Amino acid sequence: MPDGNPILARLKDDLATLEAGSQLRELAHPAGIDLCSNDYLGLSRDLRLRQAVIRALNEGAAIASTGSRLLSGNAPTWEELETEFARFVGAESALFFTSGYAANVGLLSALLGPGDCVFSDSANHASLIDGIRLSRARKVIFPHLDLNFLEARLRSEDAEPGRKFIVVESVFSMEGDRAPLEELAALAARFGAELIVDEAHAVGVFGREGRGLLDEVGLAGCVLASVHTCGKALASMGAFVACPETLKRFLINRARTFIFSTALPPYMAFQIRAAIGLVREADDRRCRVLEFAVTLRRRLQAAGLETGRSDSPIVPVLLGSNEGALAAARALRGAGFAVRAIRPPSVPLGTARLRLSLTATLTQQDCDRLARVLPECCRADVLDGVTTDRGSAGLSAGMPGARLKPGATAPGR
Numbered sequence: 001m002p003d004g005n006p007i008l009a010r011l012k013d014d015l016a017t018l019e020a021g022s023q024l025r026e027l028a029h030p031a032g033i034d035l036c037s038n039d040y041l042g043l044s045r046d047l048r049l050r051q052a053v054i055r056a057l058n059e060g061a062a063i064a065s066t067g068s069r070l071l072s073g074n075a076p077t078w079e080e081l082e083t084e085f086a087r088f089v090g091a092e093s094a095l096f097f098t099s100g101y102a103a104n105v106g107l108l109s110a111l112l113g114p115g116d117c118v119f120s121d122s123a124n125h126a127s128l129i130d131g132i133r134l135s136r137a138r139k140v141i142f143p144h145l146d147l148n149f150l151e152a153r154l155r156s157e158d159a160e161p162g163r164k165f166i167v168v169e170s171v172f173s174m175e176g177d178r179a180p181l182e183e184l185a186a187l188a189a190r191f192g193a194e195l196i197v198d199e200a201h202a203v204g205v206f207g208r209e210g211r212g213l214l215d216e217v218g219l220a221g222c223v224l225a226s227v228h229t230c231g232k233a234l235a236s237m238g239a240f241v242a243c244p245e246t247l248k249r250f251l252i253n254r255a256r257t258f259i260f261s262t263a264l265p266p267y268m269a270f271q272i273r274a275a276i277g278l279v280r281e282a283d284d285r286r287c288r289v290l291e292f293a294v295t296l297r298r299r300l301q302a303a304g305l306e307t308g309r310s311d312s313p314i315v316p317v318l319l320g321s322n323e324g325a326l327a328a329a330r331a332l333r334g335a336g337f338a339v340r341a342i343r344p345p346s347v348p349l350g351t352a353r354l355r356l357s358l359t360a361t362l363t364q365q366d367c368d369r370l371a372r373v374l375p376e377c378c379r380a381d382v383l384d385g386v387t388t389d390r391g392s393a394g395l396s397a398g399m400p401g402a403r404l405k406p407g408a409t410a411p412g413r
């Protein structure tokens with residue numbers, strides 16, 4: 001490709017703009033004590049899971065699906081797995097997608113349409129946002145967990161024709177806080193809306209035997225659809241949409257990310273099945289990781305750091321500026337912890353942060369050391385080495401940087 005190619009020149013300009021705003025991403029190899037994965041139960045390196053895959057392969061499980069589920073890619077093992085998962089989360093049925101992203105985009109773009117109105121939390125994951133965009137439904141983005149705002153907008157839309165949907169995560173991926181699902185379900189019932197819940201960060205961690213937050217609050221099987229990814233606590237990949245049988249049959253016919261994509265290889269179904277078994281028995285790991293999070297939050301808050309409304313193994317440390325978050329992440333990596341700075345558009349502008357995702361395989365010593373060194377890594381002079389903006393100035397005064405602004409939405413989210 002010639003050097004002066006105008007398209008590549010435009011891309012270079014775009015990359016330079018990202019770099020100037022401390023928003024350029026580069027691939028890295030995480031090293032150190034893991035604080036940046038979603039492996040909440042630590043099952044990704046579990047020998048039992050590895051052995052389940054080896055056993056399945058030795059017994060002849062195929063290593064390629066060779067096509068979409070509607071063509072050559074279906075196998076009894078997928079259907080058995082869907083039945084088992086539906087039973088696990090108390091739904092009538094479940095449909096497996098190749099990723100959580102594909103599940104959310106496929107579900108929302110197929111189910112919602114231009115005549116509908118969707119109420120979407122401002123902190124929702126990009127896959128929910130993209131699914132909503134593709135559906136061309138009218139959107140009302142409500143400030144993160146602001147139920148008063150949501151109620152007012154539901155009321156004002158009450159007379160409008162078309163169906164209403166409320167879309168939330170049960171545990172928010174960047175905030176680590178929990179949606180008040182009972183109140184949301186009550187609002188949905190009052191205004192004739194359907195509730196759709198993404199359980200990506202709750203499955204395996206909350207609920208009886210890790211069934212998720214809907215189960216924990218007694219709402220299992222009570223929402224139109226819930227999405228459960230397998231790439232996080234379940235240490236595998238893909239995702240289930242749990243829903244009534246009719247919706248499953250509709251998605252098989254209408255969800256483009258299901259129809260037009262090669263199925264995952266059948267051996268993965270054995271891995272997920274084994275992972276569900278391990279998750280169900282993992283009460284000790286669930287307790288451990290949640291206790292780590294409680295203690296860490298308490299110690300960080302006592303040191304003057306802002307951890308938002310986190311109430312899960314995801315503990316954000318809000319720093320405000322991109323530069324400050326990058327500097328703190330660098331310092332923490334220097335202390336031996338694998339951590340990445342999270343910046344817009346993954347989070348709203350001005351709320352760059354460290355996102356610590358804890359895992360049950362951390363040791364008590366790891367957690368103690370983390371609680372000790374993290375405030376050091378967020379000290380004003382560490383952050384000021386790079387910038388003297390709002391985030392670091394707040395910290396230097398013992399008052400952490402920019403808090404989450406309710407309703408603030410980053411471009412691209």
Ligand SMILES: Cc1ncc(COP(=O)(O)O)c(C=O)c1O
Pocket residue numbers: 099100101102104125127169173198200201229230231237238239
């Ligand atoms: C809330 C939420 N939903 C969906 C996804 C997408 O899942 P997957 O990584 O399986 O595509 C993620 C991934 O990070 C997520 O955090």
